[in-house]
Amino acid sequence: xxxxxxxxxxxxxxxxxxxxxxxxxxxxxxxxxxxxxxxxxxxxxxxxxxxxxxxxxxxxxxxxxxxxxxxxxxxxxxxxxxxxxxxxxxxxxxxxxxxxxxxxxxxxxxxxxxxxxxxxxxxxxxxxxxxxxxxxxxxxxxxxxxxxxxxxxxxxxxxxxxxxxxxxxxxxxxxxxxxxxxxxxxxxxxxxxxxxxxxxxxxxxxxxxxxxxxxxxxxxxxxxxxxxxxxxxxxxxxxxxxxxxxxxxxxxxxxxxxxxxxxxxxxxxxxxxxxxxxxxxxxxxxxxxxx
Amino acid sequence: xxxxxxxxxxxxxxxxxxxxxxxxxxxxxxxxxxxxxxxxxxxxxxxxxxxxxxxxxxxxxxxxxxxxxxxxxxxxxxxxxxxxxxxxxxxxxxxxxxxxxxxxxxxxxxxxxxxxxxxxxxxxxxxxxxxxxxxxxxxxxxxxxxxxxxxxxxxxxxxxxxxxxxxxxxxxxxxxxxxxxxxxxxxxxxxxxxxxxxxxxxxxxxxxxxxxxxxxxxxxxxxxxxxxxxxxxxxxxxxxxxxxxxxxxxxxxxxxxxxxxxxxxxxxxxxxxxxxxxxxxxxxxxxxxxxxxxxxxxxxxxxxxxxxxxxxxxxxxxxxxxxxxxxxxxxxxxxxxxxxxxxxxxxxxxxxxxxxxxxxxxxxxxxx
Amino acid sequence: xxxxxxxxxxxxxxxxxxxxxxxxxxxxxxxxxxxxxxxxxxxxxxxxxxxxxxxxxxxxxxxxxxxxxxxxxxxxxxxxxxxxxxxxxxxxxxxxxxxxxxxxxxxxxxxxxxxxxxxxxxxxxxxxxxxxxxxxxxxxxxxxxxxxxxxxxxxxxxxxxxxxxxxxxxxxxxxxxxxxxxxxxxxxxxxxxxxxxxxxxxxxxxxxxxxxxxxxxxxxxxxxxxxxxxxxxxxxxxxxxxxxxxxxxxxxxxxxxxxxxxx
Numbered sequence: 001x002x003x004x005x006x007x008x009x010x011x012x013x014x015x016x017x018x019x020x021x022x023x024x025x026x027x028x029x030x031x032x033x034x035x036x037x038x039x040x041x042x043x044x045x046x047x048x049x050x051x052x053x054x055x056x057x058x059x060x061x062x063x064x065x066x067x068x069x070x071x072x073x074x075x076x077x078x079x080x081x082x083x084x085x086x087x088x089x090x091x092x093x094x095x096x097x098x099x100x101x102x103x104x105x106x107x108x109x110x111x112x113x114x115x116x117x118x119x120x121x122x123x124x125x126x127x128x129x130x131x132x133x134x135x136x137x138x139x140x141x142x143x144x145x146x147x148x149x150x151x152x153x154x155x156x157x158x159x160x161x162x163x164x165x166x167x168x169x170x171x172x173x174x175x176x177x178x179x180x181x182x183x184x185x186x187x188x189x190x191x192x193x194x195x196x197x198x199x200x201x202x203x204x205x206x207x208x209x210x211x212x213x214x215x216x217x218x219x220x221x222x223x224x225x226x227x228x229x230x231x232x233x234x235x236x237x238x239x240x241x242x243x244x245x246x247x248x249x250x251x252x253x254x255x256x257x258x259x260x261x262x263x264x265x266x267x268x269x270x271x272x273x274x275x276x277x278x279x280x281x282x283x284x285x286x287x288x289x290x291x
Numbered sequence: 292x293x294x295x296x297x298x299x300x301x302x303x304x305x306x307x308x309x310x311x312x313x314x315x316x317x318x319x320x321x322x323x324x325x326x327x328x329x330x331x332x333x334x335x336x337x338x339x340x341x342x343x344x345x346x347x348x349x350x351x352x353x354x355x356x357x358x359x360x361x362x363x364x365x366x367x368x369x370x371x372x373x374x375x376x377x378x379x380x381x382x383x384x385x386x387x388x389x390x391x392x393x394x395x396x397x398x399x400x401x402x403x404x405x406x407x408x409x410x411x412x413x414x415x416x417x418x419x420x421x422x423x424x425x426x427x428x429x430x431x432x433x434x435x436x437x438x439x440x441x442x443x444x445x446x447x448x449x450x451x452x453x454x455x456x457x458x459x460x461x462x463x464x465x466x467x468x469x470x471x472x473x474x475x476x477x478x479x480x481x482x483x484x485x486x487x488x489x490x491x492x493x494x495x496x497x498x499x500x501x502x503x504x505x506x507x508x509x510x511x512x513x514x515x516x517x518x519x520x521x522x523x524x525x526x527x528x529x530x531x532x533x534x535x536x537x538x539x540x541x542x543x544x545x546x547x548x549x550x551x552x553x554x555x556x557x558x559x560x561x562x563x564x565x566x567x568x569x570x571x572x573x574x575x576x577x578x579x580x581x582x583x584x585x586x587x588x589x590x591x592x593x594x595x596x597x598x599x600x601x602x603x604x605x606x607x608x609x610x611x612x613x614x615x616x617x618x619x620x621x622x623x624x625x626x627x628x629x630x631x632x633x634x635x636x637x638x639x640x641x642x643x644x645x646x647x648x649x650x651x652x653x654x655x656x657x658x659x
Numbered sequence: 660x661x662x663x664x665x666x667x668x669x670x671x672x673x674x675x676x677x678x679x680x681x682x683x684x685x686x687x688x689x690x691x692x693x694x695x696x697x698x699x700x701x702x703x704x705x706x707x708x709x710x711x712x713x714x715x716x717x718x719x720x721x722x723x724x725x726x727x728x729x730x731x732x733x734x735x736x737x738x739x740x741x742x743x744x745x746x747x748x749x750x751x752x753x754x755x756x757x758x759x760x761x762x763x764x765x766x767x768x769x770x771x772x773x774x775x776x777x778x779x780x781x782x783x784x785x786x787x788x789x790x791x792x793x794x795x796x797x798x799x800x801x802x803x804x805x806x807x808x809x810x811x812x813x814x815x816x817x818x819x820x821x822x823x824x825x826x827x828x829x830x831x832x833x834x835x836x837x838x839x840x841x842x843x844x845x846x847x848x849x850x851x852x853x854x855x856x857x858x859x860x861x862x863x864x865x866x867x868x869x870x871x872x873x874x875x876x877x878x879x880x881x882x883x884x885x886x887x888x889x890x891x892x893x894x895x896x897x898x899x900x901x902x903x904x905x906x907x908x909x910x911x912x913x914x915x916x917x918x919x920x921x922x
Contacts, residue, residue: 034418034421034422084614084618087618088617088618092363093418094359094363094365094421095560095617095621097365097418097421098365098556098557098560098613098617099613099614099617101367101553101556101557101610102557102609102610102611102613102614102617103610103614104610105603105606105607105609105610106607106610106611106614108603108606108607109603109604109606109607109610110607112603216603220549223425223426223429226422226425226426227426230422261433261436261437264433265430265433268426268429268430269426269430271422271423271426272423272426272427272430275412275415275419275422275423275426276411276412276423277411300784300785300788300789300792301785303755303788304781304784304785304788483774483775486773486774486775486776486780487773487774489776489784490768490773490776490780490784491759491762491763491766491768491773491783491787492770492773492774493773494752494756494759494760494763495760495763497749497751497752497756498749498752498760498763500749500751501748501749501750501751501752502747502748502749502750504711504743504747505743505747505748505749506760507709507711507731507732508709508731508734508735508740508741508743508747509735509760509761509763509764509823509827510732510733510734510735510736510763510764510827511732511760511763512730512732513732519770565751
């Protein structure tokens with residue numbers, strides 16, 4: 001039983017990592033840019049929701065605050081691309097990496113100055129409630145994380161395979177220039193992708209902050225999500241989620257059964273090992289450029 | 292505008308393009324050599340210590356500049372090599388090795404370590420390399436804790452004083468000697484760096500930065516050349532780390548953290564990627580920001596009675612400056628300086644598009 | 660023995676056969692041209708010689724060496740230099756620096772002597788610069804000598820790329836569409852240069868080119884390719900009038916005759 005609960009809380013954590021990873025795989029797939037601030041987007045999303053919900057701030061109804069904060073973060077992602085990244089079209093990938101790292105610093109400062117430097121929890125209507133199916137004690141927050149992540153995955157799958165704009169995004173990712181010639185507004189698509197990934201970050205943030213406390217430096221969690229994305233090979237949405245789950249499970253298991261300190265370094269060690277030995281991810285087949 | 296009529300191959304090879312340039316750099320050298328006199332006169336060496344710190348940062352910056360600015364390989368883990376250099380230095384000094392031997396060795400060992408780490412990831416492209424070095428940088432603190440017998444772990448380790456041919460050098464007791472020592476190392480490295488850039492080694496670095504495929508078609512071995520660049524870069528970082536240790540006096544597992552790695556990278560971008568000057572300009576900015584913030588804070592507190600005390604302000608301001616630079620002056624401070632200089636040299640014929648660069652469209656690095 | 664000897668080479672990308680059992684030989688002192696429609700596999704053959712691609716079958720020998728036993732960065736060392744279809748210069752360097760990189764295969768000093776700029780490194784540097792200045796004179800690049808590549812017009816870049824290849828003092832020069840995008844005058848200059856490279860410098864040239872005017876003006880032998888297969892081989896006029904070649908060019912009945920036509 002104890003073991004099962006360990007697994008479930010690991011899965012819940014893993015879903016959050018997976019969602020963050022999903023956010024930057026989205027961006028990477030569609031724009032070739034890597035958002036080193038995705039974890040900070042998540043943190044910002046959580047704080048925006050805390051700002052709407054918690055009674056010391058605005059005290060709105062939780063179920064109103066969540067869609068609001070998702071919208072706010074969507075707008076934030078869209079405007080970030082429209083206002084800043086769009087002007088860097090054509091600069092090297094390294095500059096974009098550096099720029100997003102710098103954005104992370106700014107977001108952390110902004111969140112700390114606007115809300116709080118102290119660990120803060122999101123006040124949810126389901127806080128502390130538990131489900132007890134067959135002797136297990138499951139926090140509603142943890143169950144919710146798993147359910148929401150599953151639903152989001154399904155939604156994204158349908159979005160990319162069925163909708164016009166989803167297909168356009170895929171086209172833009174596979175060949176920017178050709179997509180441009182086909183009349184796909186590549187730059188607007190980029191902004192939309194950034195908006196979308198802002199929204200995913202908000203969801204991840206809300207889920208994370210409802211389960212535990214969050215503070216501005218929580219954004220550094222994004223690096224664990226890099227490990228998740230690396231396991232999935234950076235280009236795959238389901239791979240990112242699966243990678244998140246693996247990292248989420250490794251942490252508590254290593255803490256329980258491994259020597260002390262291992263659980264702390266495990267995600268980064270995995271990231272390093274994967275980059276060295278399987279840079280294409282553990283599920284990928286290598287691709288070759290045609291003609 | 293000055294026209295330089297080149298009449299020999301030496302004219303292209305020489306360190307200075309014309310006599311005026313040599314004179315200017317000579318004056319600069321005199322200035323940095325004479326700086327301590329000012330502090331002797333006012334009898335307070337605090338600021339000199341800060342200037343020494345800037346020089347140490349610039350040394351590490353030069354290392355990273357060689358890798359990122361001239362070879363085109365990003366690294367988010369240079370603090371790790373600084374840590375390596377610092378701890379090797381401490382241990383060698385502790386074992387009774389004289390400083391003149393321990394110091395260069397600490398750089399070389401850090402360089403060898405860096406090459407060893409880098410070899411497997413060198414075949415990866417930009418972003419992957421950034422990620423791998425990022426992971427390395429995060430793990431550094433844990434490894435420092437694990438290697439407690441050599442590093443002192445969380446409790447930290449004291450850095451012995453420098454004994455250079457019988458001269459005792461300590462950052463606090465003898466700030467002037469320490470300044471001259473760091474200055475000497477910095478100037479020596481600048482000379483090495485300049486030599487590299489005017490010989491085949493440096494040209495093969497920039498060739499790889501600008502076009503890997505072309506570099507290969509010219510006979511440049513990508514892996515070996517990148518590894519060489521990584522070695523030199525980590526060596527410089529290791530030397531900077533050793534000096535940083537002497538400057539700090541005491542180092543713990545949190546001294547060489549991720550923030551330091553990232554600061555180094557942001558620093559050289561602000562200074563100007565691809566120019567040796569950039570490492571120095573960037574280091575000056577990093578050195579000035581905390582001073583400026585402290586002054587601004589006390590100004591606000593005394594004049595308006597407003598107390599601002601927000602953690603992270605320093606990094607955020609620094610990051611904000613960087614964002615502005617990437618957006619409006621991708622060539623960094625040095626690029627801005629070049630433009631201003633050219634404006635006055637050519638007055639009134641300067642055109643806005645003179646420094647326009649061909650945009651390189653993002654090439655996918657997923658398939659190659 | 661031929662300078663470059665390619666036997667039965669085949670390259671596949673997945674299911675697509677890009678080069679299908681092609682054999683050819685370039686003799687010493689010859690200008691050899693590859694022609695054919697887009698996608699015929701001409702540039703692919705260059706990339707095979709440069710060792711950017713691994714063939715599934717066949718052999719490539721150059722000057723007594725088996726190229727397939729060597730990596731891409733060792734090929735220039737045997738004396739093969741090349742240009743690219745879409746110019747691949749070092750954008751953030753000057754023309755002079757670009758040409759100096761071309762000298763890389765003649766490098767004799769190591770890292771240490773470079774760092775301290777030893778007398779040996781200095782002497783080597785002077786030698787490289789002498790060689791490069793000759794190329795600059797030959798190609799009339801003096802006005803652009805210290806200019807950044809990023810700001811140069813297309814035609815000049817094309818010449819700089821030729822210069823970088825020449826700076827390596829090759830035995831065989833691979834030119835991938837040397838005249839594409841050039842004006843009539845620039846193409847004419849290119850034709851003169853190729854002729855001089857062949858006759859004065861004694862360098863063999865292999866080129867891929869669509870401009871049949873240039874091809875017939877400078878080349879000794881021409882091979883026509885289509886869909887990775889050899890269609891015809893011979894002197895320019897023979898190949899141009901070969902029925903299979905005419906058909907390959909969509910049955911228009913004639914091959915482009917624009918560009919230079921010199922006697």
